[in-house]
Amino acid sequence: KTAGNTVVANGSAWTAKAVGAAGTVPMVRAAETDKLAYVAALGKVIYGLTYDNGTDATNDININTGGAMDATGAYWMTVATALGKQLDAAWTVGGTTSVPLGGLDTGSIGNSDYYIWLIARSDTGVVDALFSLSSTAPTMPASYDFKRLIGWFKRVGATIVAFTTYETEGGGI
Numbered sequence: 001k002t003a004g005n006t007v008v009a010n011g012s013a014w015t016a017k018a019v020g021a022a023g024t025v026p027m028v029r030a031a032e033t034d035k036l037a038y039v040a041a042l043g044k045v046i047y048g049l050t051y052d053n054g055t056d057a058t059n060d061i062n063i064n065t066g067g068a069m070d071a072t073g074a075y076w077m078t079v080a081t082a083l084g085k086q087l088d089a090a091w092t093v094g095g096t097t098s099v100p101l102g103g104l105d106t107g108s109i110g111n112s113d114y115y116i117w118l119i120a121r122s123d124t125g126v127v128d129a130l131f132s133l134s135s136t137a138p139t140m141p142a143s144y145d146f147k148r149l150i151g152w153f154k155r156v157g158a159t160i161v162a163f164t165t166y167e168t169e170g171g172g173i
Contacts, residue, residue: 008089021054033056035168043106045069046067047167049066051063053084053162053163054158058159060086061117063079063082064079065079065080065082069171079119083095083096084097084100087109089101091103091104093128103129103130104132105134107111113153113155114152115135115151116151117138121144122145135152
């Protein structure tokens with residue numbers, strides 16, 4: 001229980017001297033002088049978000065429902081309705097499995113490994129996905145300020161190589 005800046009546990013009170021970062025939960029402990037620590041509760045969490053070849057197996061990917069914490073551990077992103085994205089079209093917000101929309105962050109389609117990024121706008125709460133040749137720094141659309149790498153796929157011979165993804169026990173793909 002907290003009251004102002006004091007943490008109370010088992011009848012003892014300690015003064016809190018730090019404020020936790022976004023995505024953390026306060027935890028009282030007896031070993032330290034301040035007796036307060038912060039635990040990253042959702043820093044590595046991912047569930048669902050499996051993906052598969054879309055209707056146009058040559059160029060489309062479906063990203064199924066699920067959620068994940070962004071790469072910085074500050075923003076939770078949820079996909080409530082499965083997304084359909086096209087590798088052969090420039091990124092456009094939205095897209096469904098029956099009517100996919102553009103997913104490529106920059107450039108033109110080629111034969112390579114593509115990385116799937118879950119992205120979000122914190123000002124509107126919109127969550128989407130994009131494909132990038134970069135595994136570390138995709139080109140983000142305007143106003144999208146959070147991202148997380150959720151997977152990859154390979155394109156060879158002018159077609160996306162067929163694959164299947166599975167969610168592992170405890171989360172993860």
